[in-house]
Amino acid sequence: MDATSTISMELATPTFSQRLWQLAARREYGIAIVLAIIIAGVTTKNHDFLSGENVRDILIHCTQPLIVSCGVMLVIVTGEIDISVGSALALLTAVLGWLASPTHYHWPAWAAILATLALGAILGLINGLLVTLVRIPSIIVTLGMLTMLRGLTVILMSHPRPDGRAGDITDMPYSVRFFGIGKILGISTSLWITAIVVVFTALLITFTPLGRRIYAVGSNPHAARLSGLSVTRVKIFTFMFTGFLVGVATIVTQLATVTSGLGQGFELLVVTCVVVGGVSISGGVGTMIGVVLGVILIQIQSTVLIFLKLGTNAANWNQAIQGALILIAVLIDQVASRGEKRIGGGH
């Protein structure tokens, strides 16, 4: 009975979602395999690639995009998108610099950090309110914010501070920088923080009612409403969470100098990582492990190219390789899921 009753499903939704499901389960394997091949390949050419030091650095390269990806993943799972994170990162870094720098407001580190996190959450709240209550499509809201926050950052950074100076902030106190470059038990603080965020997000989406509701809202918003879920509240939460995480990403920065040019193109990097990690742009699907692998795959690329020592002109092809990588990932995925569908339907 089962085999035949599956075919009764109406053409569009179930088979499609079924496919997405299987795909989400498979996608992680796919990325893991590609990653393994890349790592094996580059290691045979350059044995230092898998040195402890390099692995640590690669992981540190992943911290900022990974932290923000945790939030953006949830936003995309609910069927929305957030492309304002790059500009938000720049603005929050600028604010943190203003507040914490001894030659400026010189707040204690904890106060400056709390204020930055709070501001991040507020920016997310604004996005969330505009998307849910005013009902502007999220891509428009966050596109507008992307542009606006970038302008605000430049204005803030070129505005004379209390000591009359303007421009870059070069004297961030160590108490703030500790979260980026400090070490706890011999492991970089930024890695600890990233691990906490990732584990927290993983627990959130698997084991809490709120997590289930995020997926429910993305899977079928209409049904979610009929089930008495507040779609509005869930979506606002995901945007606020993302904003908050941008604040966290601000704090784990490795940089010593605050400038207005931070985070250019960061939003596209994050969306790319999340999508390559198997999160469906139409909502409802996505796993933490997939996103982690997606971030590593995208971020490892530039290190790999440097370790291959291809010479002084090679970097001109970096972007083309990145684009091709995404296209190939998407293509393999699509072909695999088609094959799956044919085999899966027939049993």
Added chain:
Amino acid sequence: MLLLVLIALMLTAGHLEPKFVSSRSQEGLLSHVWDLAMLALPMTFIIITGGIDLSVGSMMALTSVTLGKLYIAGHHPLWLAILAALCVGIACGLLNAIFITKVGVHPLIVTLATYSAYRGLAEGISLPEIYSGFPDWFRSLGQNTYGSLQLIGWLFIIAAVFCAIVLAKTPFGRSIYAIGFNETAARFSGLKVNRAKVIIYTLSGLAAAIVSINYSGLRDNAQANVGLNMELDVITAVVLGGTSIFGGRGRILGTILGVALIHETREFVGWHYHRNEYVPLVVGALLIVAVAANALLMRRSSRT
């Protein structure tokens, strides 16, 4: 609605900066708007079908480099280089379209990938050289005005009229709207959905090629960072013009007004404040406020 905003803007501008609205300066400023306007036409079609094309800026880069590499570096005849650039534009658009229709990947993801890939190719091919030294006749095509408009201005007007008629008055236009509202139903009604998509994404590539060729003439230069961040401007203008990002709604006239509004706002903010950092602030706010106002008005009118 949008028109009222535009008029209000022009009146305020006229009050604050009388010279800004004079036809002489408007004429001068006009030359900045054509690339945006030209790319907004196919983008309107694409967004009405519920799609998006993030790769327009990158397609401009790749066509620009093709033109420069062949003519300046390769010493091929210019007509051949132009032809090749047009073909590359069409091919880029076609590749997007194939991924979207045949492979069935969401346009946002396809063009996000080609956004990197096309510009990356442009950088790789040009290594990244800047090509200049185009012949005078070619440059004058881009720079000279013919009856107060540049060549591309006239081209745009023709294209806009053509697009407006196609969208509002032809079976093709009707199918674009139907796809945007309900693609499956359109397919089940026998409309040629894939063909329509292939056409519009390819046109987007063609428009990118035309704009970048014109740019090469206007600025005597071809390189891999032509059209950087162009896609966001184009999408902003189209959406500002009332085209729904969810598909199904939008008009060419709206897009023209959207382009005009964004252009005039930018130019005026630059003109009046001389603070380039205000421009993104104002444009971003304009986008959010305009779409919000539209959403609120729509809701009010549907309530009564």
Added chain:
Amino acid sequence: MVRIGHWIGSVALAAVIALSGCSKSESTHESASQPASAIKPTVYLLPKKKGVPYFETCAKGAREAADKLGVDLTYDGPTSGSADEAAKMIEQWTLQGADVIAVSASDPAPLAPVMKSARSKGVHVITWDSDTPADSREFFVCQASAEQIGNALCDTLAKDIGGGNADNADGEVAIVTAQMTAANQNEWIKYIKARLEKYPKLKLVDIQPSNDDQTKAQQVTQDMLKAHANLKGVFAISSQAFPGAAEAIKQAGKVGQVQVTGLSTPNDMKKYVHDGTVKSVVLWNTVDLGYLTTCVADALAKGTLKKGATTFNAGRLGEKKIDGDVILLGDIIVFNKDNIDQFDF
């Protein structure tokens, strides 16, 4: 309802166009025919990229001169650093009736035609900081040519690697640039490469973009440090790349083993110079550059500076030499531990 709106829209649009046409007659004879020796010359100063410390310090000097000379100075430029955007701004200023436009060209190709067209409309156009072809401007206020900059960077790094003696320099070097497409940086890279031939024991092994992002600059520097065991020096040639690269070397614990140099303002790099990560920073006095440019613009507008002059009196900077149509600021300064605290910009 919609249909009516549509028609009203079209009619109103036509009306606007017609109105703007009518106002034509009032304003035809404005900008160009103004006498250039108006009391307060209008000067527009265009940086390559607004909001970066280098140009902000130039602007500081420019404002100082403007206050002294009574110049109506506008400092504005693309925050994105896009040359195309800059071209649009020049066109707009021409229409706004500028007396002088001073351009720092991030990419000469798209700017030259616009500058020529501005000149044909009676605007004085000069370049500063980085030049465009001679026929597109009247004077170039020059701190250093790309070639001089490339040479200075190369010589400085060689000297730092060689422990004070450039001829001892041995090992691999790499470049961290802005984008691979950045016209300016590519110009410098060209001259760095040429000059490196003078140091046969130095080998350029990699050029990496930082996408004008400090984080990225730090990451690629870190990776290159590990990938190229014999790496001895890094050119970090954009304002985002230099601090990023310095921080990477510092965190990798390779201070003293790997040298890094680049162009940056002293204030931005003081920290790294004092802690020993960076031995030398290459630059010139940017405040003075802005000051000199504004003086030149003022003199041009007032007609006191003419083609063919061989010297120019630039206020507090004293006499400056004019070499053809190039007005020279002075020498490139190499900032190090000993002198960097004397400068505050």
Added chain:
Amino acid sequence: MTVPLIDIRNISKAFGGVQALAGVSLDIAPGEVHALCGENGAGKSTLIKILAGSVTPDSGEVLIGGQPLQVGNVRASEDAGIAVIHQESVAFPHLSTYDNIFVGREPKTLAGLWLDRAMMRRETKKLLDRLGEHFDPSRSVGELSVAQRQMVGMARALSRDCRLLIMDEPTASLSARETEVLFKLIRQLKSDGVSILYVSHRLEEIFLLADRVTVFRDGKYVGTKLKTEITQDDLIRMMVGRELLQVEGMVKSETEHPGGEVMLDVRGLTREGMFRDVSFSVRKGEIVGMAGLVGAGRSEVAQAIFGAMPLDAGVVSVAGENLRSGSIDAALDAGIALVPEDRQHLGLVLPMSVGANLSMAVLPKMTRAGLLASGKEEALAGEMIRDLRVKTANARVPAETLSGGNQQKLVIGKWLATRPRVLMLDEPTRGVDVGAKAEIYKLIREMANGGMAVIVISSDLPEVLLLSDRIVVMRQGRVAGELSRQDATQEKVLALAMLNANTQ
């Protein structure tokens, strides 16, 4: 009569000028099965939504157990013990079965922060057992069949101790066996004291289950009757407000053995996992009914013939010419038309106008010099609206403002405009009210009489028997047999459709 469990008083609701409900009242006793009937657009769905809390009424009140219900609040309705099983099986395809059942009120531990998964799984198992389903509760709902999903919806309703269970067309996609389980369950719930509001178009079910029947018409309350007081005909009269059209005579074929040459011929159609080796043919002027259980592959075969689904093997030919498989264009050129089952998603572009929908399939013909000629479109729309008796203010209103039956006529009209040679109708009267049904039957027969080859796919056996000249029965993706009009009885068709169905 005891104190009513739920007392609905004077509820009114208007949507953008259309009065969906005008002061309706209704009461349901504890442990009563109360049927709610009415044509499409009578206001049943609106009332359900109001009770579920997803729509706020303009006026009126709802008392539950004597206490006023806070209307317009999904949570308040749930807390008051109202549960709804929706017509379209509402579910979260990406979530597991137990998540689906408990979403919104998950059992929690650790001060409400943590999901109690073990408990969710355990409870779900129990509920499914009660419903006679035995699949793994952690399977995602997207992998389940439509019927299983319906059962998940049921389980969700049962999982809370509801006092009023609202069922909106619950049997629409259930097989006979599953329907049987459902009815048993309803009786069991009733004996537990749960009230049931049962909304259905299927009169037999109503007479089988209900204690009382309430009829709505055009948003107004018509009356409530005890089942024992009325007959099916009475009920239909209450719903339509007029005598039922005598459709019998009109839909009979004019000749005993209709049709000349074979128009559509299908040989060995196969699509792995969906259908295998399907062959049959349809003659000119003939109506062939396709019967079978839901899930037997009928819709898929129709879509394959239409070119909307690729084939692994097999040939479709029209008037002797083979078609390129998997191409809608080829099917259209050959004169094949498909009125799909899901008209909202596949049939119509709802936000577009009635006129635009009608001309959708013939757009190239609606032009003058390449441009759309509004005159031609208006003429076509006028003709179709008149011929098909579509109830609409004019051709410019959006299709979404029309009732279900009229929307269905639009889909049919859209294809009639192409003057097809082969017309396939998939569940042409699902969700269509009685009056419109009769008109659609008449239309189908007229089209066949005009020389079209017609295929009618329907799960409604009386409908298939009434319309068809010949019946093809499908079972599990294969043709189980063919019956001529003379041979066909409900029993024979069912036997073919179901034989061995449970043993395989």
